[in-house]
Amino acid sequence: MQLSPLQSRLAASFIASCLLLIIYLLLFPPQFAFAAEFDPIAIHHDSRFRALAAQDLEMSEATDLRAPVYEPEFGLFDRSIIGRAPDNVITLTNNKLERSNLAPGATMAYVYSASSVARRAAQDEDEHTGSLASLNESRGPTVDADLYEDGDEDGSILGPELTRRQQPSRTLWISANTCEQPTYISPNRTNVDPPQLTLYVSTSTDNTSPGPSQTTGSQRAIPFKQGAVMFNVSLSQDVYFSVSAPEVSAELFDASKQYNFEIVASTDRYYFSYDDQSVSELVWVDSDWSAALFKTDDLPIGSDQADEMPYVMFAHDRANPALNGLRNSYCGLSLHAQIRGLADGTSGVITMGLKKGREDNATQQEFYISSLDASSTYIGILARPPGKGLQTRQNSSASDIGGGRVFRPTEFETKPFGACTFVFNLTVCDETEYAVPGNLNNFPNGTALAAFYDDYTRTMWDNFDKVLQQVPCEAPVTSKYSLARGCDDCKAAYKNWLCSVAVPRCEDFSSPDRPALQMRNIGQPFPNGTVVDPSVTEAFGHLRAFNTSRNPQIDEVVQPGPYKELLPCEDLCYELVRSCPASLGFACPRPFSEFGFNTSYGRRNITGGLTCNYPGSAHFPPSAAPTTAAASALAALVSVLVLLLGAM
Numbered sequence: 001m002q003l004s005p006l007q008s009r010l011a012a013s014f015i016a017s018c019l020l021l022i023i024y025l026l027l028f029p030p031q032f033a034f035a036a037e038f039d040p041i042a043i044h045h046d047s048r049f050r051a052l053a054a055q056d057l058e059m060s061e062a063t064d065l066r067a068p069v070y071e072p073e074f075g076l077f078d079r080s081i082i083g084r085a086p087d088n089v090i091t092l093t094n095n096k097l098e099r100s101n102l103a104p105g106a107t108m109a110y111v112y113s114a115s116s117v118a119r120r121a122a123q124d125e126d127e128h129t130g131s132l133a134s135l136n137e138s139r140g141p142t143v144d145a146d147l148y149e150d151g152d153e154d155g156s157i158l159g160p161e162l163t164r165r166q167q168p169s170r171t172l173w174i175s176a177n178t179c180e181q182p183t184y185i186s187p188n189r190t191n192v193d194p195p196q197l198t199l200y201v202s203t204s205t206d207n208t209s210p211g212p213s214q215t216t217g218s219q220r221a222i223p224f225k226q227g228a229v230m231f232n233v234s235l236s237q238d239v240y241f242s243v244s245a246p247e248v249s250a251e252l253f254d255a256s257k258q259y260n261f262e263i264v265a266s267t268d269r270y271y272f273s274y275d276d277q278s279v280s281e282l283v284w285v286d287s288d289w290s291a292a293l294f295k296t297d298d299l300p301i302g303s304d305q306a307d308e309m310p311y312v313m314f315a316h317d318r319a320n321p322a323l324n325g326l327r328n329s330y331c332g333l334s335l336h337a338q339i340r341g342l343a344d345g346t347s348g349v350i351t352m353g354l355k356k357g358r359e360d361n362a363t364q365q366e367f368y369i370s371s372l373d374a375s376s377t378y379i380g381i382l383a384r385p386p387g388k389g390l391q392t393r394q395n396s397s398a399s400d401i402g403g404g405r406v407f408r409p410t411e412f413e414t415k416p417f418g419a420c421t422f423v424f425n426l427t428v429c430d431e432t433e434y435a436v437p438g439n440l441n442n443f444p445n446g447t448a449l450a451a452f453y454d455d456y457t458r459t460m461w462d463n464f465d466k467v468l469q470q471v472p473c474e475a476p477v478t479s480k481y482s483l484a485r486g487c488d489d490c491k492a493a494y495k496n497w498l499c500s501v502a503v504p505r506c507e508d509f510s511s512p513d514r515p516a517l518q519m520r521n522i523g524q525p526f527p528n529g530t531v532v533d534p535s536v537t538e539a540f541g542h543l544r545a546f547n548t549s550r551n552p553q554i555d556e557v558v559q560p561g562p563y564k565e566l567l568p569c570e571d572l573c574y575e576l577v578r579s580c581p582a583s584l585g586f587a588c589p590r591p592f593s594e595f596g597f598n599t600s601y602g603r604r605n606i607t608g609g610l611t612c613n614y615p616g617s618a619h620f621p622p623s624a625a626p627t628t629a630a631a632s633a634l635a636a637l638v639s640v641l642v643l644l645l646g647a648m
Contacts, residue, residue, distance in 0.1 A: 088109060089109045089110065089111050089208070089209065089240075090108070090109065090110045090111070091110070091111050091112075091113065092110050092111070092112050092263075092264075092265045093116065094116070094117075094265070094266060094267055094268075095264060095265075095266045095268065095271060096264065096265075097262055097263075097264050097271070097403065098110070098262070098263050098264070099179075099260070099261070099262045099263075100243075100260070100261060100263070101258045101259070101260050102197070102243065102244075102245045102258060102259040102260075102261065103245065103258050103259075104182065104245050104246065104247055104248040104255055104258075104259070105245060105246070105247050106244075106245055107200075107211045107212070107242050107243070107244040107245070108242060108243050108244075109209050109210075109211070109240070109241075109242040110240070110241050110242060110243075110263070110265070111208070111238060111239070111240050111241075112172055112235070112238065112239045112241075112265045113238050114235050114236065114237050114238050114239070115238075117170055117235055117267055170234075170235040170267050171232050171233070171234060171235060171267065172232065172233050172234075172235040172239050172265055172266070172267060173230075173232045173265070173266045173267070173268070173269055173270045173271070174199065174201065174229075174230070174231050174232065174233070174239075174241060174263070174264075174265050175228070175229065175230045175231075175263070175264055175266075175270040175271050175272035175273060175403075176197075176199060176224070176228070176229050176243060176261055176262060176263040176264070176272065177227060177228050177261060177262050177272045177328075177329040177330055177331050177332060177403075177404075178196075178197055178224060178227035178228070178259060178260070178261045178325070178326060178329050178331075178332055179260045179261060179262060179329065179331040179332055179335060180257070180258070180259060180260035180332075180335070181194045181227070181257075181259055181260075181325055181326065182194055182195075182248045182253040182254050182255060182257045182258075182259070183253065183254050183257055184252065184253060184254075184321060185251070185252060185253060185254055186252075192252060193324045193325040194248070194253060194324065194325040195246040195247075195248055196223050196224040196225070196226075196227070196246070196325060197223075197224045197229070197243055197244065197245055197246070197259060197261060198212070198221055198222065198223050198224065198243070198244045198246070199221070199222045199223075199224070199229045199231060199241060199242075199243055200212070200214070200219050200220070200221050200222075200241060200242045200243075200244060201219060201220045201222070201231060201233055201239065201240070201241040202214075202218055202219040202220075202239075202240045202241065203233060203234070203236075203237055203238070203239055203240070204218050204219075204240075205237075205238075206218060207219055207240065208240045209240065209242065210240055210241060210242050211242050211244050212244050220233075225274075225276070225328055226274075226276070226325060226326065226327040226328040226329070227325055227326040227327065227328050227329030227332045228272060228273075228274045228328035228329050228406070230270050230272070230273060230274070232270075235267065239265075241265075243261060243263060245258075245259045262331055262403070264403060271403045272329075272330060272403050272404060272405075273404075273405045273406070274328035274329075274405065274406040274407070275405070275406070275407050275408055276328060276408050277408070278408065279408070279621050280382065280407055280408040280409065280410045280621070281296055281297050281382055281407050281408075282294055282295075282296060282313065282380055282381070282382035282407065282410045283295050283296070283297070283410070283618050283619070283620060284380065284410055284411075284412040284618065284619040285433055285434065285618040285619070286422065286433070286434035286435050286505070286618070286619070287372070287412060287413065287414050287415060287422065287435065288414070288415050288420050288421050288422040288435040288438075288446075289372075289374040289375075289414055289415045289416060289417045289418060289419070289420070290370060290371065290372050290373075290374060290414065291368065291369060291370045291371075291372060291422050291446075292368075292369050292372060292378075292380075292412055292414065292422075293366065293367070293368050293369075293422065293424065293433055293434075294313065294366065294367040294368075294369070294380055294382075294410070294412075295355070295364045295365065295366045295367075295618065296311060296364050296365045296366075296382065297364070298362035298363065298364060299354075299362070299363045299364065299365065309352050309353075309354060309365050310365070310384060311365050311382055311383065311384055311385075312340075312341040312352075312382075312383050312384075312385050313341045313350060313352075313367045313369075313380060313381065313382055313383070314333045314334075314337035314339065314340045314341065314380070314381045314383065315337065315338065315339035315340075315350075315369055315372075315378050315379070315380050315381075316337045316338045316339065316378060316379055316381075317338060317373070317376060317377075317378055318377045318378060318379055318411070319376075319377070320338060322336045322337075322338070323336055323337060323379075327379075327381065327406075327409060328406050329406070330383055330385075330386075330403065330404030330405075330406055331404070333381060333383065333406065337381070339369060339371075341367070349369060349370050349371040350367055350368070350369050351367070351368040351369075351370075352365065352366065352367055352368075353365070353366050353368075354366070367380075368424075372414050373414065374414055374415070374416055374417045375413075375414060375415070375416050375417075376413070376414050377411065377412075377413050378411070378412055378413070378414070379409040379410065379411055379412075380409065380410045380411075380412055381406060381407065381409045381410075382406075382407040382410070383404055383405060383406045383407065384404060384405040385404055386403045386404050412619070415435065415507070415508045415511075416508045416510060418438075418439075418440050418527055418528075419437075419438075419506065419508040419509060419526075419560070419561075419563055420435035420436065420437065420438060420506035420507065420508060420563065421435060421436060421438030421440070421443065421445075421446050421449050421506075422434070422435045422436075422446050423435075423436050423446050423449055423450035423453060423503075424446075424450065425450065426450060426453060426454045426457065426499075426503070427454050427457075427458055428454070428457045428458050428461045428495065428498075428499070429453075429454075429457050429495075429498070429499035429503055429615075431499065431615040431616050432453075432499050432503050432615070434505050434506075434613075434617070435505070435506045435507075436449065436453060436503055436504060436505065436506050437504060437506045437520075437549065437554050437558055437560035437563050437565075438506070438558060438560055439527050439558050439559050439560050439561070440527065441527055442557070442558060442559060443558065449558070452553075452557060452558065453502070453503050456502060456551070456553055457498060457499060457502050457503065460498055460502060461494075461495070461498065464494055464498075465491075467584060468487060468490060468491070468580075468584075471487060471581050471583070473486065473487035481581040481582070481583075482581075485578065485579045485580075489579040490576075490579045490580040490581070490584075492579070493572075493575045493576045493578075493579040493580065494576060494580065496572050496575070496576075496614070496615050497568070497572045497573060497575075497576045499615060500568035500569070500572055500613050500614055500615065501550060501551070501568050501572075502550075502551050503551075504520075504549065504550060504551070504554070504565040504566075504613075505565065505566040505613040505617070506560075506563050506564070506565065506566075507563070507564040507565070507566060508563065508564070509526075509532065509562045509563055509564055511564055514611075515602070515611070516566055516567050516602035516603075516611045516612050517564040517565070517566060517567075518545065518546075518564065518565045518567050518599055519536070519540065519546050519562070519564055520546065520547075520548065520549050520550075520562065520563055520564065520565050521547065521548065521549060521555065521560065521561060521562045521563065522536055522537055522540060522541060522546050522547060522562050523537060523541055523547045524555075524559075524561050524562060525561055526561040526562060527559075527560075527561050531562075532562050543599075545599035545600075546599075549565075550565070550600075566602070566610070566612065566613045567599075567600065567601055567602035567612055567613065568600075568601055568602065568612060568613050568614065569601065569602060569603065569604050569612035569613065569614045570588070570591070570597070570601040570602065570603055570612070571604065571614075572601075572614060573586075573588040573601060574588060576588075588601075589601070609621075
């Protein structure tokens with residue numbers, strides 16, 4: 001059928017309109033209300049589409065708010081719009097410390113709103129998007145490599161908004177410390193610790209006030225442990241939690257005294273923390289009758305605290321019950337420990353300092369504590385005070401916050417009065433930091449006694465150095481005394497041996513017998529005029545090693561009376577023989593010689609523990625012994641085999 005001219009024009013117009021519509025749809029796809037959440041390319045490369053998306057989002061929010069039966073659950077809505085926290089509930093904000101008193105049997109309720117995190121994240125996204133937009137505008141159409149999400153193999157471009165929204169929900173870290181608690185009525189009835197607080201956590205809207213009266217299926221109950229608690233939960237919705245105080249026995253404790261605690265909720269990490277599982281990072285070096293020295297593990301290289309002291313220390317008599325139930329609480333230790341160091345180092349009985357070690361130039365923090373009681377057992381607790389962290393400068397961030405970290409306690413003992421005196425800061429023997437034979441009548445303090453040992457070792461070192469100068473240390477390889485060792489090796493080996501032999505490590509004569517403890521001066525009276533048990537002198541009085549000190553100057557000048565020496569490690573002698581010229585005449589006693597080796601040297605225990613004396617020795621726990629100890633023990637074993645084979 002042939003179309004009329006009017007029909008032909010109508011058909012042509014219709015076909016042209018359809019073609020234009022198809023072309024339009026292909027070039028400009030329709031934008032819906034939440035396109036900003038799914039079209040990152042438009043967000044980052046066209047400011048007009050970003051403005052349009054924001055306008056659509058505002059219109060969507062206005063529409064939602066007008067709906068009378070719909071309660072939105074989007075993170076961008078404030079709780080003041082969709083509802084308020086229950087009555088008598090404290091709303092916590094990120095990293096804000098809340099301190100409260102709590103009577104026995106009472107409960108304090110809190111809530112952390114997930115919407116506050118969403119608002120903060122939205123602000124961060126806006127700031128991040130704006131900075132990227134300005135950066136891209138200055139660079140032109142070049143795509144920044146930071147826009148690629150980690151692990152995206154096909155290299156698709158993901159905007160920061162979509163990247164954040166694809167991340168899993170945030171984590172809320174809840175931590176609390178007990179600062180005060182009901183005290184004992186009678187100091188003699190201390191076999192029971194004060195009852196601990198309990199943290200209750202719920203994420204259910206059916207249980208917005210968790211506590212001891214609620215059903216267990218709708219909440220988690222986490223008891224405090226020695227005055228501290230840590231718990232984390234997903235922050236996909238509001239988190240409700242409370243702290244409940246137990247009923248207190250009026251027969252054992254003062255029930256009128258309230259609990260006092262500090263609690264913090266954080267999306268960064270635990271504000272308060274403790275570590276009672278791993279080996280303590282506080283190492284007991286040694287002690288005498290009134291003082292003790294401690295050191296930490298090596299501090300991280302390049303840390304922000306390289307010239308500062310990141311730790312503090314607390315000490316407390318183990319028999320005193322004041323810290324029972326508070327040992328993991330930083331504020332509890334700060335208030336109740338008998339000896340407590342302050343972050344600024346102003347404690348009167350604790351002296352803090354940094355010391356560089358020999359290996360890898362590592363730095364350790366040291367604590368010297370005075371005014372201790374003789375023959376007592378203490379616990380030492382290392383802690384990191386508020387605001388102190390160990391992040392390196394390359395890894396520092398705004399999340400380096402914290403209200404104090406408490407580490408596992410270290411138990412230590414003081415010696416009986418007067419037998420041994422602690423010395424340190426010697427010139428040649430700069431690593432000598434332990435108790436040595438002393439006499440308070442002749443040397444009333446450690447400074448005077450240290451001067452005596454320092455003068456003696458310096459004289460011995462000067463004599464050795466003069467002899468070593470006769471050796472052609474700078475001679476050609478064909479003329480050297482050894483192709484494997486040099487004069488510097490000889491000096492280091494002699495120094496280690498000299499300081500361990502000439503400055504004996506002292507234990508009180510009443511100390512329990514151990515294989516590495518050698519009795520000395522048993523025929524001399526104690527400084528107070530008493531003598532050793534006659535049975536001891538009868539059994540060992542005829543042996544020279546039991547009647548004198550290894551260093552004759554100790555008996556002549558110090559006159560310490562009977563004491564026990566922790567013998568030097570055998571590998572110090574072997575290393576000296578291997579490293580120095582044979583012309584110097586150094587030699588070691590044969591192993592297993594009853595009256596030579598066994599009364600002169602001890603052996604390292606590769607499992608840890610203080611079994612012999614060496615530079616830098618300390619009361620390392622078995623699982624935290626220095627890594628060099630195992631290597632030295634192996635070297636000593638090889639040396640023993642060499643000596644045995646040479647004797648055959």
